[in-house]
Amino acid sequence: MTGTVYKSTGSWYTVKTQLGKNYQCRIKGRFRIKGIKSTNPIAVGDMVDFELETKNDETTGIINNIHDRRNYIVRKSVNLSKQTHVIAANIDQVFLLVTIDNPPTFTSFIDRFLVTAEAYGITTILLFNKIDVYDKETLDEVRYLAHIYRKIGYECIGISAETGKNIDKVKHLMTGKVSMFAGHSGVGKSTLANAIEPGLELKTKVISEQHQQGQHTTTFAEMFDLSFGAKLIDTPGIKGFGIVDMDKEEVGDYFPEFFKLKQDCKFNNCIHVDEPKCAVKQALDDDEIAYSRYRSYLQILEGEDEHYRTDNWD
Ligand SMILES: Nc1nc2c(ncn2[C@@H]2O[C@H](COP(=O)(O)OP(=O)(O)OP(=O)(O)O)[C@@H](O)[C@H]2O)c(=O)[nH]1
Ligand SMILES: [Zn+2]
Numbered sequence: 001m002t003g004t005v006y007k008s009t010g011s012w013y014t015v016k017t018q019l020g021k022n023y024q025c026r027i028k029g030r031f032r033i034k035g036i037k038s039t040n041p042i043a044v045g046d047m048v049d050f051e052l053e054t055k056n057d058e059t060t061g062i063i064n065n066i067h068d069r070r071n072y073i074v075r076k077s078v079n080l081s082k083q084t085h086v087i088a089a090n091i092d093q094v095f096l097l098v099t100i101d102n103p104p105t106f107t108s109f110i111d112r113f114l115v116t117a118e119a120y121g122i123t124t125i126l127l128f129n130k131i132d133v134y135d136k137e138t139l140d141e142v143r144y145l146a147h148i149y150r151k152i153g154y155e156c157i158g159i160s161a162e163t164g165k166n167i168d169k170v171k172h173l174m175t176g177k178v179s180m181f182a183g184h185s186g187v188g189k190s191t192l193a194n195a196i197e198p199g200l201e202l203k204t205k206v207i208s209e210q211h212q213q214g215q216h217t218t219t220f221a222e223m224f225d226l227s228f229g230a231k232l233i234d235t236p237g238i239k240g241f242g243i244v245d246m247d248k249e250e251v252g253d254y255f256p257e258f259f260k261l262k263q264d265c266k267f268n269n270c271i272h273v274d275e276p277k278c279a280v281k282q283a284l285d286d287d288e289i290a291y292s293r294y295r296s297y298l299q300i301l302e303g304e305d306e307h308y309r310t311d312n313w314d
Helices: 109-120 136-152 167-174 189-195 203-211 248-254 279-283 293-300 307-310
Strands: 002-009 012-017 023-027 049-053 058-066 071-078 083-088 091-097 121-128 156-160 178-182 222-223 233-234
Touching: 012 049, 049 091, 091 109, 091 189, 091 307, 109 121, 109 136, 109 248, 109 293, 121 136, 136 156, 136 293, 156 167, 167 189, 178 189, 248 293, 279 293
Parallel strands: 023 058, 091 121, 091 178, 121 156, 178 233
Antiparallel strands: 002 012, 002 049, 002 222, 012 023, 049 058, 071 083, 222 233
């Protein structure tokens, strides 16, 4: 049988078949996944093959194969083993919720998020939330940011999870796809989830309640089937992605507007900093590239990312 992993709690995996039946499955033997050292061989979103086994009237599944992943996101383990933890696989798109204030979302955060998503091969859509409470000036800022990111090719929507403004547009984009919501704490991820699917309880809340009681909890992602034919992966405590290791020469490739110009730089290994006849710097001078984007790029190049690492994950 073949199915998709909806939930994993350590050694057991909830796998749903195409006919919509859930099986509790375990892994047979050991899996090795090319290229990554992972603490967990199978993650939410994985497509797996399994055999059924019945013992004492209880039927469970034994997973014996994992299908190739289209993409996956990881977080580095907190210990020093350099192992990674795969959070989720086969994600179609991520909605990054952005608020101008309450809390503020800075372009440096947005850009680092986008670079990482590009590196993972995941489409990002920017949702500017809480537009119901913004004054004219703040709305102008939303428009300005939306203009910058649309020009690069990112879809941008102004929404209000509270009033329901443009939620239909978000649902439309989600239909038939596997999505995730990300963004700083307090931007409205849970509120949005509830606006698109009333009654859906995301774990983010549960986890923070447990936190207050001083309990240490390991967080696991979970996939939900929504009523309008969409899938949502909930990853408790997620603000962004874990960091992808990349070389200096690679960073510019994940800024789509830089990447397009790269072929016009004099040097084909140009990193757009001090090189002469650099098409990216020329475009910056011509206001074709936003200064905030170039600044974020330099920050990433210079490795000013330590605080982002902790910022991205609770
Ligand atoms: N005015 C207004 N308030 C909103 C909107 N969306 C969310 N909020 C409020 O913002 C606060 C935070 O919203 P949450 O949905 O809990 O934010 P979250 O991103 O899930 O936060 P974490 O669980 O900490 O990651 C709540 O008080 C919401 O009522 C909105 O569109 N407009
Ligand atoms: Zn260049």
